Amino acid sequence: MVLVLFSICLVASAAVAYVNKITTEPIEQAKQQKVVAALKAVLPEFDQTSEATTVDGFEGVYYSATLGGEIVGYAFESTSPNGFNGNVKLMVGFAADGTIVNIEVLEQAETPGLGTNMTVVDNPLLLSFKGKQAASVNMTVKKDGGDVDALTAATISSRAYADAVARAYNAFKSVTTGEINAYTSATQLKQQEGEAKCDGTACGGCTKEEAKECGNGPHGKCGENCKHK
Amino acid sequence: MGKNLSTFTSGLVKNNPTFVLVLGMCPTLATTSSAANGMGMGAATMFVLILSNIVISLIKNLIPDKVRIPAYIVVIASFVTVVQLLMQAYLPDLYNTLGVFIPLIVVNCIILGRAEAFASKNGVWASALDGAGIGLGFTLSLTLIGMVREVLGNGQIFGVDLWQGGGALIFVLAPGAFIVLGYLMILFRKLTAKTK
Numbered sequence: 364m365v366l367v368l369f370s371i372c373l374v375a376s377a378a379v380a381y382v383n384k385i386t387t388e389p390i391e392q393a394k395q396q397k398v399v400a401a402l403k404a405v406l407p408e409f410d411q412t413s414e415a416t417t418v419d420g421f422e423g424v425y426y427s428a429t430l431g432g433e434i435v436g437y438a439f440e441s442t443s444p445n446g447f448n449g450n451v452k453l454m455v456g457f458a459a460d461g462t463i464v465n466i467e468v469l470e471q472a473e474t475p476g477l478g479t480n481m482t483v484v485d486n487p488l489l490l491s492f493k494g495k496q497a498a499s500v501n502m503t504v505k506k507d508g509g510d511v512d513a514l515t516a517a518t519i520s521s522r523a524y525a526d527a528v529a530r531a532y533n534a535f536k537s538v539t540t541g542e543i544n545a546y547t548s549a550t551q552l553k554q555q556e557g558e559a560k561c562d563g564t565a566c567g568g569c570t571k572e573e574a575k576e577c578g579n580g581p582h583g584k585c586g587e588n589c590k591h592k
Numbered sequence: 593m594g595k596n597l598s599t600f601t602s603g604l605v606k607n608n609p610t611f612v613l614v615l616g617m618c619p620t621l622a623t624t625s626s627a628a629n630g631m632g633m634g635a636a637t638m639f640v641l642i643l644s645n646i647v648i649s650l651i652k653n654l655i656p657d658k659v660r661i662p663a664y665i666v667v668i669a670s671f672v673t674v675v676q677l678l679m680q681a682y683l684p685d686l687y688n689t690l691g692v693f694i695p696l697i698v699v700n701c702i703i704l705g706r707a708e709a710f711a712s713k714n715g716v717w718a719s720a721l722d723g724a725g726i727g728l729g730f731t732l733s734l735t736l737i738g739m740v741r742e743v744l745g746n747g748q749i750f751g752v753d754l755w756q757g758g759g760a761l762i763f764v765l766a767p768g769a770f771i772v773l774g775y776l777m778i779l780f781r782k783l784t785a786k787t788k
Contacts, residue, residue, distance in 0.1 A: 364656045371651070371663050375670035382674045389681035397684065472691075475625045476745060476764040 397469070398440075398454075402426060405456025405465040406436045415440075419543045421534035423452075434459055437538060439531035440469065445548065446523040448472040451481075453524065455531035461539075463492045463500075466528065471520075478520030487512035488524050502529040596721055603725025609702045610733035610773075611780040616702040619693050620734060621769040627750050630738025631731060632686045633693060636679065638727025640671045641703050645723035647671075648711040664707045665698065672697045702730060733776075740772050 402412055409428035417424055423440040438456045445451075452470035457463060466489055468482045480486050485493075491511040492500060502525050503509030506518055513521035526548050533546045609615045619637070624630040647667050655663045676694045679687045687694065697703065706726055711719040742748050745763035747755045762768045 364659055367654055367656060368659045368663055368666075371655075371666050375666050379670050379673050382677050386677040386681040390677070390684075393681060393684040470688075474765065476761045 401454040401467045401469060402428070402438050402456075404467045405438050405454050407456075407458050407464055409435050412438075418534055418537050420537055420545050421530065423530075423534075425534060425538065427538075436464060437535055439534050441527045441531035441534070442470075443523040443527035443530065443548075445519070445526055446471060446473060447478050447517070447519045448474065451520070451523040451527055453527045453531070455528055457497065457532075457535050459539075461497050461535065463495055463497050463528070463532075465489075465493055473517065473520045477517040478514065480514045480517065481520060481524050486514065488514055488521055491525075492528055497532045497535065502526075502532065596718065599718055600721045600725040603722060603727070603729045604732070605729075605784060607726065608729045608733060608780070609726055610730060610737075611777050612784075613702075613705075614777075615705055616700045616730065619696065619700060620737065621766065621773065623690055623693050624734055624738040624741055624769060624772075625764050626742045626746075626748075627735055627738040628686075629689055630734035630736075632683075633690055634727070634731025634734040636675050636690070636694060637697055637700060637702065638724070638731050639675055640668065640697055641706060641727040641730075642720055642723035643671050644668045644703055645706060645711040645719040646716055648707045649714060649716045649719035652712045660712065661704075661708075664704060664712075668703055668707070669698045702726060737769070737772055737776060740776065741768055744768070744772075 406412075406428045407430075409430050411430075412426045412428045415424035415426060421439070421441075423442055425437055425439040427434055428436045428438065436456060436458045438454055440452065441455055442450050442452045449472045450470060451468070451473070454467040454469055455463065456465050456467075471479065471481060473479050473481065481488050488511065492502075500511070501509040502511060504511045504513040504518060504521050504525055506513060507522070509525065511521065511525045529548070530546050533544055537543050603609070605612075607613055610620055616637070619633050623633040644664070644667050648664055651663075651667075672695060675697070676687075679690075679694065706722060710722045714722070739749060741763045742750075743754060743759070745759050745761060745765075745768060747753060747759045760768075763772060
């Protein structure tokens with residue numbers, strides 16, 4: 364009995380190992396092709412790209428593209444963990460002068476028909492960035508006071524998208540200026556602001572008692588919340 | 593030959609895994625957000641089902657009764673891993689969409705059910721046909737559900753726009769899967785009841 368089961372497992376694992384061996388290379392190639400295709404889509408014309416490189420303060424990797432030995436742009440593989448359903452991974456391409464050339468979605472698991480519209484050609488999210496000088500864009504959605512047009516009924520996905528672009532831009536600054544800037548996402552900033560204000564002391568136009576009531580929640584815009592209560 | 597043919601066609605109509613046996617609902621509901629996805633899932637399942645049916649009917653006399661379920665699962669899991677690797681290598685886009693549901697074919701009750709109910713009692717040829725029939729039934733059902741959801745939800749079919757402006761989004765989301773499945777099941781029952 365044990366012997367039969369053992370031999371079945373043995374044969375099965377040998378077969379799986381064999382398939383694994385013959386597919387390793389095509390799988391690698393398929394992944395490479397995807398990266399190359401994304402690079403072509405997001406960068407200005409180039410004849411060579413660097414290997415994947417890392418920079419401090421940025422979790423992903425980036426590629427610098429050259430044309431005739433001169434750097435024409437950078438592409439950042441940027442991931443935001445704040446998607447509606449996990450990570451949103453983008454390839455963000457910058458020209459050397461900081462213009463966002465194009466953005467390609469590499470990975471996302473957003474709601475089909477809502478958040479997935481971020482992969483559609485010329486969607487409002489992409490158009491908020493495409494062709495613009497990165498420094499001139501406030502990279503949060505309009506609902507949060509930024510310049511980014513969110514997708515209809517997909518604000519969380521849109522926030523994650525903007526967050527990923529902001530991360531890429533932050534890394535772009537680090538790469539081009541040589542100064543390392545730690546990245547703080549808009550959500551984190553908001554939280555910090557909330558915590559700083561709503562620690563149970565008088566703040567934002569509300570009394571100490573009211574401030575206690577609204578607590579340290581992540582939406583801790585103390586002034587607003589307290590007025591409601 | 594007549595018996596073989598009926599083995600094959602019973603999987604399509606009389607024993608249709610989705611609309612009659614109501615097996616494998618998890619991938620059915622989750623992956624049919626578009627026709628192409630449903631078809632991909634169905635094809636992957638069919639591939640595993642045919643091969644596991646063949647292998648299990650080949651080794652059915654070697655397996656002691658007490659360990660038959662673990663043995664089946666090892667066989668099925670191996671084929672699923674093979675499918676997963678092949679898909680990753682040659683159909684990376686489909687692999688990304690189907691994601692976690694490929695490994696979950698292992699626990700798809702259609703496959704284990706057919707191994708237990710059919711392949712372990714019948715010859716190789718009949719088991720292969722049964723796998724093909726049930727697999728094709730599953731694929732067609734999933735494609736059909738996917739098509740209906742895609743048309744109603746996005747106004748597209750196999751990614752081609754039928755009209756502009758999309759549709760009722762709910763059909764692409766999870767509740768739409770239940771609604772579409774329910775109505776298709778009613779329709780299927782009605783049609784098959786008439787032919788009896």
